[in-house]
Amino acid sequence: MITVNNLTKVFQQQNGEDLYAVNDLTFTAGKGEIVVLLGVNGAGKTTAMRMLSTVLQPTSGNATLEGYSLKSDPQNVRANLGFLSGDTGLYARLTARETITYFARLYDVPENKINTRINEMADLLDMHEFLDKKIDFLSTGMKQKVSIARSIIHDPPIMIFDEPTAGLDILTAKNIISFIHKCKEDGKCVLFSTHIMREAERIADKIIMIHQGKVLTQGSWEDFKTDTGLHDLDDIFIHYVNSITEEDV
């Protein structure tokens, strides 16, 4: 369960002016729910997700994950969280097993359960044949599987995916999408960011459209369709973007 209240992040720019990367973000995501942050590049998706994963500190506002506050209890927030993004790297000189074990230990998975967990992950993601190979020798798809296993080894109740399919081929991307569905089935709370409308449509229970740090609207596609009277996803998005720029004028 994620509850986000007025989360705001301000960066100081070179010219001394403030940049509101995320401006007053408020939403909730429940168990077994897939919530998608949808926006163009630079809309503030990554910043929002980095705040929720405690990598960045919010300028104002707060959020709780599984009841733990970002601001006062970041340690427990991270312990209940799996984080995966499309461009994260892996340690090339370690084997897949060593990598996953390392993260399992960091997440306090009991030593006697680590191997069982790794075997479960290997079954699920079909990675037995390369478990003991060094990451350097793996293909992109294999690496992505290791990344998934790394992020979920401690079986967290919340998963955050930051553009996890960016730059991946169709087959690998499909693996990830099916994995996200699996998370939902397992009753996890999933937060997912993308700039691809179709992807959002395919998996989202709830969509939050953001633009220039601000929330344009949130709801399901059906809500948006009835709200705007449009049918094309791209058109709907542009409609909402225009609506705020017009307001500004």
Added chain:
Amino acid sequence: MNLKKIIIIYKKEMLDLVRDRRTIITSFILPIILYPLLMIGFSSMMSRQEMKLEQQGIVIYLNDMVHDESSNELKESLSQIENIQIIDEAIVYNESTYLKLLQDKSIQALINIEDSLSSSGYRIFNITCFYDETSEKSSMAYNKVRDNFQEIEEVLISKRLEKIKINTEILNAVEIKKENIAPPEQMVGFIVGKFLPYLLIILTISGASVIASDLIAGEKERRTLETILVSAARRDELVIGKYLTIITISIITVLLNLLSMYLSFRHIFMQLGTSMGEFQLPLGNFALILLLMLPLITLFSAILLSISTYSRNIKEAQSYQMPLLFGAIMLSMVSFLPGFELNLGFSLIPIVNFSLMMRDIMLNNYQLNYLIIIIGSTLVLDVITVYISIRLFHSEKVLFRTVEEKSLKFWGKNKRDVLNLQFVMLYFVLMIIALYYIGGSWQLKNMMSGLIKTQLVLILLPVLLIMRISKTDIKSTFRLNYTNPLNFLLVLFAALPLLLLSGILGQLINFIFPVSEAYLEALQNLVTVKENGLWFTIFVVGILPGICEEVMFRGFILNALRKKGLWYGIILTAVLFGAFHLDPFRFLPVTLLGIWLGYLAVKTNSLYVPILAHFAQNSLAILITNYAEKVSFIKLIIREDEIAYWVIIPAIIILYLVIKGLTILNPLAINNNE
């Protein structure tokens, strides 16, 4: 912090590094093979070179102008030298031809034999030997020829003595016997101690820097940093785990270095053989050096880790490491320099202390108290740098420093942009260079006119030109504002206490880092009124710097730096002001004075106040230097050029009252005073 997590991180980093070929080569293999290669290669090269020279033989031209029996005897004796070829068919003596042959190395020496008569009628052979000192072979030829002639001389002299029936023993009046009392360990220590610190420091830092840049900057580059940041490990655990990794690898590197060095030396000395038969290397000293290296390793690891945290990628980290490496090399070279002995001051300077101590350890005459001071002071620095590392790792601005710092925009579209931080810093550096080269040469020609030109042409004029060209409003930028006249009065009261306080600070610095008398004298001369007269000196040393330097620092530079916060601006300006005086011994007092002047400028919002304060400060120094003896009050405070320490208390009280007065006169707080 959780020790278990730190160990997990540490283990993983070690595993990762041990699998890295670069680490293995720079940290493990290089030290193992370097010393044997260096020493054995060097020594065998030396001996082979000597043998080659011996075998090659030498060619000399002999020009015998005397041509009689005894000169033939000289010639004969030369042919005794092994592998020598003497050419004496020269019929016409032509010096330039032979010199040319000597220069293109077809002969090694040219010997010219003439003779003359001494005043008491004895015959003297005047032998000139032309040779080329830069050529090893030619030098060797000279040495052999010289030794040979010296032997001959003895023979000739004893013949003469026999003729007049005098015992040749009369020649032995003084006999010198060479007896080197330095024990072999000390000899080795002397040789090794000179370059060991240097070598160890370079190898340790270069090994550690490869690892350090990989550990954080490398993670940023490979995009793995975020994955561990979102893991359940805390950031300080990550930093400490990585820190321990660098330390471990560095210790292994140093151990391997010392071991390899020890074995190579032993090998060399065993080869040298007989003369060092009883020779034993001071193994205990190697152990002591290892102990000494530990705090230094931890310090370097922490600095390198901070650099790595700040850098966006490995390449950037490496370029930031360069100055550190160069600085360390320069400082470690003091062990090469004669006359540098460890004292309290040096034992507080990192690397210098270490380098000198290591030399002393190898010489077996180190002092325990300095050893403790060195280790203690390094550990304090350690703690500070580790703390900085952790702070940096917590700062998202540093950790996610993605925005490229914008290149210098000289004349931006926006007028306010012109005098930005980067521009002012660049300007400051250029000004310092000009000051050093141009101003320095002016002052060398003529002190007083040089100072005037420096102040007006190098300091004031460029600033005014920049303001003019950038069309910046001088009055508001420089704070040329009206202010309560009472401010001036208060500032004058502060002049004497400040002068005394900075004098005492100077005394303390002098106590820790003794300054040479000659230097102090030169400084004294600057403020001494000689042929120039009091008023002229006050004009050059008091009024001009008061105006020009204040316009430059409290006007121009402070204005640019204050945008990051007024106190930040005041302090940084003061540091630049301290650096501007190009004198490490006065840096601290001048910087503190700079803070005072910056405070005045901002507090009273008028540049006129610091101008007056600066002028008063310098002029008072002139007056005290020249007229101290005539004023009984001053004699009470300054005795034999030492300021009495009790003046600190009244000085601080007066200073406090002045600040209080300034606060009443100018009620706005510093940070609101815009």
